[in-house]
Amino acid sequence: MEDTPCVVLHTSRMNISAVSVLGLPGPGQIYGHNDTSEQMVLSFDTILPRPHATLSMDLDYSLRPGLEGLYRSQFTAADGTNNTLGTTQFETSGARLAFPCFDEPALKATFDISLTTTTGLTALSNMPVTATQDLSSGDTTTHFATSPPMSTYLVALIMGNLTSVSTMVPHPEPGQPDRNVSIYGTPDRAGNLETALDITVKVLPAFESLFGIPYTLPKLDLIGIPDFAAGAMENWGLITYRETALLIDPQHASLPDLRSVAYIIAHEMTHQWFGDLVTCDYWGELWLNEGFATYFENYGATAARPEYRFFDTFYATQASLGQIVDAKNVSTHPLATITGVDSTGRVESFFDSISYNKGGSILRMMRAFLNNRRIGDESYGLRRSLLQSDEDDVFIRSLQQYLRANEFSTGTSHKLWETVAQVAGLPIARWMDQWTYHGGFPLVSATLQGSQVTVSQVPFTSQGPGTCDPTNTTGTPPWWIPLPFTTNSEDQLNWSIQLDTCVGGHAALINVDPGTQWVKLNAGQYGFYRVNYTQPMWSSLAAAATVSDGGAGTVLGSEDLAGLLDDAYQLSRAGQLSITVYLDLIRSLAQRPEPLMSAWLVGASPLVQIYQSLSMAEGEASCAAEWATFVQQNISNPVVANVTAGTTKGVSITGTISGTDADSESLRLLRPTLLSLAGYFNMTAVSQEAVQLLQDNANDVLGIDPDVRQLVYTQAVANGGAASYNIMQGLYLSASDPSEKERNLAALAYARDPDLRQQTLEMVLDDSVRSQDALSLLAGVAVRSNAAAHAAWSFLTENWAALFQKLGGDNEASRMMGKATQSIASHFAAQSQIDAVNALYTAHEQYLSERSYFDNSIDSIQANIQWLQLNAEQVCLWLAES
Ligand SMILES: [Zn+2]
Known part of the structure; x- marks a missing residue:
């Protein structure tokens, strides 16, 4: 540390007056301000005291409009009065909009916060209240306990007219005090706080046991904010949410809504460890926050609501999206970047599918690989074992060690992989180098000859195949790839093969039984890569895709079918496979009566995309109309009939769409997806019944089954003309529940x-x-x-x-x-x-x-x-x- 008369601090858009340093004569001056770096230089007449100086500043600051910094959110109470809430959103660079600070994640500090507000308002911050003081002015000052060392972007302040529910959660260590967990909302949300509380108190002990470290703070508050840009923000001890992401009426919520609340609560709670306790060292390592939250949100949500089968949709809803973004030259970037993360804009673009979805997928791939190598051959039971956090889970043990070594400080990819390598006793840091510090991901090609499958890899991009080059001169070095596979004769995942060369040598040769009909690589879809097969192999897989449970031999499951559909479609988009492979597969799938949740979540949207793409062909002959007829006759109508055959009589919204209480979660999730596909491709039974249902229930729409209410709204507006539109607009304007209002608004976008x-x-x-x-x-x-x-x-x-x-x-x-x-x-x-x-x-x-x-x-x-x-x-x- 050198002697200096200056301090450089981040600050933006505030009036600062009366700067001084305790013990120094005379005021300081603002020497300069750089608008691009959002930094100011304070200078003093003498050298600052060492090793600590206490800086004092008076700021003139109003609650901002907009949705970042310390901003205002407004709501109308039940009695018609207008209320203003003061709240914060600091990640990544919003803290400097509220107070001057060293606004970088690695520069952690303890915070002592006091808030003076109008008496009667609730004041909240990261830490619990230690004292309140009524002032003669009629205001109240609330003092909060000192925080542990934390990053500025995690500081939170909230003041306003609020209501809450609370409960105490026992500490996992004997003799330690219970922790207060609360859910807050504006007073009109008082009836919608309990579901979130129930989920939170189940997730908290599950994470404490999984991560091996008790939650750090004495209290945890979650709050729904009426105006909020993102979905939620993991401020330590005071997590903020968009109202619809937290406060839900379980009686009138759909299964996707209920799942999404559980996900997002668990996501932000993962951050209390990965992000808040151990923070990414700089924004170029953001995936260390978001990748972990994206993966473990599934774990936490499952702890609270096991019946919702969160891990089953990981590939379809997370990994698949990450691959689409990572395949594009324009949007790919390494998970961890050493340079180029110094400007606000560049930092924000890291909040993308690569940091979240690819990051989470890489962790999932590594955990599955490590557990299976050790556990041996649990085959499809692996999915169950991934839920457990017993001592056999090498990956979890290494994460516990990583957290303990870096608590109250920061982590890097290097520290993470070194720890996993050490605990697992494998060269994981070397294996993960290409995955971590290089953008993109591989395409594995498989060729079956006799009873042997040979494999090779090249980089996959949406523009076509790249070149694999171990010398890193004319192409990309190979990735280390775990290659679990399954065949028609083996009902188990075989994890014995890894490919870490461009063309698989002897070690990566897969031996299968003679006469094997089909081979599926990346079995279970744990790996973050695509697979291409020879045409005969694709044909056998398409034939196998029609075979249901109860048939002879191994059946392709929902995740594997999702992977096949996704790979075939994306390969065709990239010009590396005929689109007919995807078309044959999806037609096969429509024959299956089971609710193949992942497969349809992935497989249905290309049908709409192809229609839209064909319609884009300007001035050329297009077969969009023929395509629509084909999908209706061969895919959407048959799949609705097949999948819903056991639950209903015919295609009717009241029958098919609503289903029964006995329907599985898979079917409940799938039904709206399949029916909106059918509606899109002109299944008149769906559209007509939707219009009728909306009309009949216009005065009591909550009577419509919540699982399909959104579907009914959208199909009614799309097909019901001005009459349905006007009903929907009226519902939107009068709705008080934010979730219902969101549904109404989304439906208005469907007007034709x-x-x-x-x-x-x-x-x-x-x-x-x-x-x-x-x-x-x-x-x-x-x-x-x-x-x-x-x-x-x-x-x-x-x-x-x-x-x-x-x-x-x-x-x-x-x-x-x-x-x-x-x-x-x-x-x-x-x-x-x-x-x-x-x-x-x-x-x-x-x-x-x-x-x-x-x-x-x-x-x-x-x-x-x-x-x-x-x-x-x-x-x-x-x-x-x-
Ligand atoms: Zn997050």
Whole structure:
């Protein structure tokens, strides 16, 4: 440490007066402020005391509009009075909007916080209250206990008119005090706090036992905030949520809503260890926060609600998405980046599917590999063993050690893998080097000859295959890949094979029984890679896809089918496989009567995407109409009939859509997905019944089965003209429950009539729509059809400045605008639209924090153009022949 008369602090947009250092004569001065780095230099006439100096500052600060920093959120109470809540959102660089600080995750400090508010309001922070003091002014000062060392982005302050429920959770160590767990909301949410409390008190002990370290703080509060940009924020001891992500009415909530609340509670609670106790060392290592939360949210949610089968949808909802983003040159980046993370915009773009979904998938792959090597051959029972945290779980033991070694400090990828390597006794740090410090992921190719499968790898990209090169001169070095496989004759995962060369040598040769009909690699979909097979192997897999439980031999399960469909479709998009492979597979799947949850969650959306892509072919002959007829006759109608055969009589919303209480969670989750597919492809029984149901229940919509209420709303608005639209708009304006309001608003985006659609677009800027919901409404309109996407694009470009203003006019606003641009542009396939994206960027550059959203927009338009060139003709030919 050197002698200095200066201090450099992060700060942004505040008036600072009266700067002084305790013990120094005379005030300090603000010597300069850099708007780009958001830093100021304070200078003093003399050298500052060592080793500690106490700095004092007076700040003039109002609650901000917008959704970051210390901002205001507004709500109307049941008695009609308007209330304002003061709340914070600091990750990543919002703390400097509230107070000057060293605003970097590695610079941890203890915090002593006091808040003076109007008497009667609730004041909350990370730590429990130690004292309150009524002032003669009529205000009250609340003092909070000193925090442990923590990063600035995790500090939270909330004040307002609030209500709560609480319970005590015993400490896992004897003699230690119980911890107070509370759920807070605005007073009108008083009836919707209990579900979250029940989930939280189950997740907390599950994580304490899994991670081997008790929760650090004496209390834990979770709170629903009426205006909130993201889904939630893991502030240590005071977790903030969008209202719909936390406060739920279990009587009237759908299964996806209930699952999502459990997920997101468990996600933020994982962060209390991975993120808050051990923080990523710098933002380039963000995956150490978000990858862990993405994986372990499944564990925590399962502890609270085992019947919801969270791990079963990991591949379909998490890994699959991560692979799509990681395959694009424009959006891929290494999990851990050493450089290029110093500007706000660059930091924010790390909150993507790579840090979350790829990060979580890599952890899952490693845990499955380590457990199976040791446990041996648990085959499909592995999924159950992954839930347990017994001492045999090498991966969990190494994580416990990593947490203990780095608590109250920071972690890095290097520290993590070194610890896992040491505990497992394997060269894991070397194996994970390519996965951690290089973008992208591999494509494994398999060839069956006689009773041997040979394997090789190249990098997979959406532009086509890359080159594998062990010398790292003309291509990418090989990844280390665990290759579990299954065949028709072995009902178990075989984990014996690993591929760490470009072309598998003797060690990576898979031996199967002579006469084996099919081989499936990446069995169970634990690995973060794609697999391509020879045409005969694909054909046998498509034939096997029709075989149900109860058939002879091993049956392809839902996860494996999801992987096959996803690989086949994405390979065809990248020009590396004929699209007919995907088409044959999905047609096979429609024969199966089981509710194959993962397979349909992954497999259904390409059917819609293909229709939309075919419709994008401007000025050319298109077979979009023929495609729609084909899907209806061969896929959507049969699958609805097959999957729901045991539960209903015929196709009817009241019968098929609502089902019965005895239906499995898989079927409950799948039913709306399949029926909205059927509705999209014009199954009139679905659309007509939806219109009727909405009309009949307009005065008591909560009487409609919550699992399908969203489906009924969207199908009714899509097919019911002005009458249904007006009912929905009325419901939206009068709804008080945020979840119900969200459903109503999402449905309004389904209007097909251009005038009604325009009404929805105009609501985006209307006061009746909160800023947090405005852009998802706009993106929701764009997804409906080509005409709708063009209408949404015009609305975005014509109202850019007003929208930006509505969102608060800050960095968070420009990020939200970037994401909306990207989402709408993904529905176009013409060079003229690329020009339009560039023109939009040029016109509004001053509002934007980064270019990447626009690069991604252009990339997806190019990908659509490429898809049409590669696949449109093939699809049309295949339709003509089938
Ligand atoms: Zn997170």
